Structure formats: structure tokens, C-alpha cells
Amino acid sequence: VNPVFADLPTTVFETMSALARAHGAINLGQGFPDDPGPDDIRAVAARALVEGYNQYPPMMGLPALREAVAAHYARHQGLELDPVSEVMVTSGATEALAGALLALVQPGDEVVLFAPMYDAYLPLVRRAGGVPRIVNLQPPDFRLAEDALDAVFSERTRVVILNNPLNPSATLFGRDDLERLAGFCRRYDVTAICDEVWEHVVFDGAAHVPLMGLPGMRARTVKIGSAGKIFSLTGWKVGFVMADAALMRVLAKAHQFLTFTTPPNLQEAVAHGLAKEDGYFRTMRAGYARSRDRLAAGLAALGYPVLPAGATWFLNVDIGALGHTNDVAFCEDLVRRHGVAAIPVSAFYPDGSVRSLVRLCFAKSDATLDAALERMAGAL
Numbered sequence: 001v002n003p004v005f006a007d008l009p010t011t012v013f014e015t016m017s018a019l020a021r022a023h024g025a026i027n028l029g030q031g032f033p034d035d036p037g038p039d040d041i042r043a044v045a046a047r048a049l050v051e052g053y054n055q056y057p058p059m060m061g062l063p064a065l066r067e068a069v070a071a072h073y074a075r076h077q078g079l080e081l082d083p084v085s086e087v088m089v090t091s092g093a094t095e096a097l098a099g100a101l102l103a104l105v106q107p108g109d110e111v112v113l114f115a116p117m118y119d120a121y122l123p124l125v126r127r128a129g130g131v132p133r134i135v136n137l138q139p140p141d142f143r144l145a146e147d148a149l150d151a152v153f154s155e156r157t158r159v160v161i162l163n164n165p166l167n168p169s170a171t172l173f174g175r176d177d178l179e180r181l182a183g184f185c186r187r188y189d190v191t192a193i194c195d196e197v198w199e200h201v202v203f204d205g206a207a208h209v210p211l212m213g214l215p216g217m218r219a220r221t222v223k224i225g226s227a228g229k230i231f232s233l234t235g236w237k238v239g240f241v242m243a244d245a246a247l248m249r250v251l252a253k254a255h256q257f258l259t260f261t262t263p264p265n266l267q268e269a270v271a272h273g274l275a276k277e278d279g280y281f282r283t284m285r286a287g288y289a290r291s292r293d294r295l296a297a298g299l300a301a302l303g304y305p306v307l308p309a310g311a312t313w314f315l316n317v318d319i320g321a322l323g324h325t326n327d328v329a330f331c332e333d334l335v336r337r338h339g340v341a342a343i344p345v346s347a348f349y350p351d352g353s354v355r356s357l358v359r360l361c362f363a364k365s366d367a368t369l370d371a372a373l374e375r376m377a378g379a380l
């Protein structure tokens with residue numbers, strides 16, 4: 001067996017959801033909404049399943065979905081993408097990430113990563129033979145500082161992975177941070193894998209800026225999106241990859257032997273969803289912002305210090321400020337004794353150096369959030 005995987009623990013999301021089930025806890029750990037997702041999109045998927053064609057769709061994705069992806073990003077982010085040569089459908093962002101790393105990293109290549117990082121990244125980099133160069137971003141602002149970038153980028157850097165907005169810190173990187181990173185990509189001729197699954201879940205009037213749109217980045221960025229986050233349908237695992245045609249030819253070779261295709265009925269439904277009017281996206285954001293504010297206000301009233309959350313479905317509580325030094329122990333106690341599951345943020349720092357934060361998912365009904373708050377009152 002390969003030691004990269006043999007030595008891995010089970011992902012924290014699965015572990016915490018299993019603990020939540022075992023203890024009958026309210027699950028604010030793994031990120032998934034308790035909203036069922038848009039009725040019309042689910043209806044298209046159901047109809048396509050019953051009445052539609054259920055055999056292998058084209059390897060690159062249904063033409064209707066690839067066209068919808070290109071039109072969607074032109075409308076929302078000003079990107080011009082050729083649906084035939086620059087858009088590919090994958091089985092979730094997870095497949096897109098794995099495929100991109102398999103296709104772009106050669107043994108010995110240095111790969112720059114930022115912690116806190118989504119837990120899939122590092123094992124995939126290692127399995128591809130990449131040498132990780134990790135920048136630990138620091139709470140509460142998690143910015144990409146020039147000197148930190150300077151310390152990890154070099155002639156040996158081949159790939160950088162950026163997650164924007166950033167899960168778990170809920171940071172939306174703006175133009176300043178992105179320009180700084182783009183400067184290093186241009187200087188060292190680096191390809192950026194930009195995991196933008198949270199691009200639509202941004203709050204307070206802020207707009208997501210795609211790294212791909214910055215000067216000199218168009219041909220060196222692999223942009224990844226996910227219908228799971230755009231439409232609150234996390235179980236669907238419909239992702240999309242956007243890249244310059246030359247890069248895409250290589251990404252497609254990885255995709256053809258990972259999953260080859262994604263269920264056609266879900267692709268058809270996502271194509272329908274991407275064409276939704278701006279009002280859908282505004283309402284979705286406003287709904288999550290309300291939930292964020294409700295949980296943040298409730299936590300603050302109980303005396304939990306809460307970090308700002310500009311994007312995603314997550315709020316971070318600074319348990320360090322309450323004198324706690326072990327986020328894992330805090331979360332185990334919270335789920336076992338108080339019946340609320342959360343995610344210890346040290347799981348996103350490979351060196352485990354930040355142990356002062358606990359992530360809570362607020363993509364839940366008011367009743368669920370209020371019940372969780374009631375239970376958390378006893379945990380202080």
C-alpha cells in the first residue's frame with residue numbers, strides 16, 4: 001500500500017459527523033445546509049432521470065452544461081471561456097482537484113499551499129510526488145503577506161493552490177492579496193489551481209474576484225467551481241474546471257481515467273440552475289448572511305468570541321481567547337457532553353500549530369441554530 005494514504009487518519013468531516021450521529025448531536029461540523037435546495041433544479045434532475053437519457057454523457061460534460069458554465073462566468077465574473085475547449089465537468093470539485101494535481105505535478109515539483117487548507121489538498125500533493133511548501137496564514141485576518149510568499153516561492157515552484165473564499169476561515173481574498181500572489185506566479189512561471197467553490201457565498205456586498213481574471217493569469221490558472229455550494233446541493237458532486245485550452249487538454253487526460261463522466265440528469269439540472277436570474281444568488285446570499293448573523297449574535301451573547309466571516313457557511317469561535325489550548329479536546333467535549341458537533345480548525349493546519357479555533361456551520365434553520373446555542377450555553 002502507499003504510505004501517503006496508509007498513514008492518513010479518516011477525514012475530520014466524516015469523523016465528526018459519525019460522532020454527531022453517535023451522540024444524537026446537532027451537527028454544525030461538516031458543511032452542508034439543512035435547506036433542501038432549489039425546487040426547480042431538483043425537479044429538472046428528477047424529470048431528466050425518469051424521462052431522459054441515462055447512458056454515458058460526453059467525457060467533457062453535456063454541451064448544455066459547458067455552455068451554461070461559460071455563460072455563467074461571463075455574466076458573473078467577466079471571464080471569457082470557450083465552452084468546447086476551456087470548460088470540463090467533473091464529479092465534484094474534489095475530482096477536479098485530484099485531476100489537476102495528477103496532471104500538473106511531477107515528482108520533486110514544489111507546490112505552495114496555504115494553511116488553513118481543505119484537508120484533501122496535502123495528501124493529493126504528496127501522492128503526486130509534489131514537495132509541499134506551506135504558508136501558515138494567521139488569525140484573525142489570514143492575509144497573504146509579501147514576505148511569507150517570498151519565503152516559499154522559488155524557481156522550483158510549479159504549482160500553487162489557492163482556496164478563495166477560504167474554508168474554514170471564511171476569508172474572502174480581495175484584489176490586493178490576489179495581485180500579490182499573481183505577481184509571484186508570473187515571476188516564477190507557476191500554475192495556480194484556484195479552488196473557488198465558495199465564490200457565490202460571499203456577504204456584505206463584497207464581490208468575488210477570480211484569480212484567473214488578473215493580468216497574466218488567464219493561461220496559468222485552473223479555476224474550479226462546484227454546484228454543491230452554488231445551489232446548496234452538496235451531495236450532487238457536480239463540479240466544473242475552467243482552464244486555457246492547452247492546460248485543459250492535459251486535465252482532460254486525468255479526468256478520463258478518474259471518473260470519465262458525471263450523472264447526466266444532474267448535469268442537465270445544474271445547467272438549468274446556472275442560468276438563474278441574479279435574484280436567486282442575491283436571495284441565497286441574504287439568507288445565509290441572516291443565519292450567520294443569528295449564530296454570531298447568539299454566540300457573542302453567550303460570551304464566545306467570534307471571528308469575522310465574509311464568505312462560506314462557517315463561523316469561527318476563538319476558544320483560545322477563552323483560555324482553551326486544545327481545539328480537538330474542546331470539540332470532543334462539545335459533541336459528547338453538550339450535543340453539538342463542530343470542527344477543530346487544527347485539522348486544516350498540517351503542523352497543527354493553530355489550536356485556538358473551532359468552526360461552526362451556520363447553513364441551518366433558525367430552530368437548529370437556536371437549539372445549538374442553547375446547548376452551547378452549558379459548554380462555557
Ligand code: PMP
Pocket residue numbers: 031091092093094095118163167195197225226227228234237238239
Ligand atoms: N474545496 C473546498 C474548499 C470545499 O470546501 C469543498 C467541499 N465542501 C470541496 C472543495 C469539495 O467540493 P465537492 O463537494 O464539489 O467535491
Ligand code: GLN
Pocket residue numbers: 011013014029030031032167
Ligand atoms: N466541504 C465540507 C466542509 O468543509 C465537507 C466536505 C466533506 O465532508 N468532505 O465541511
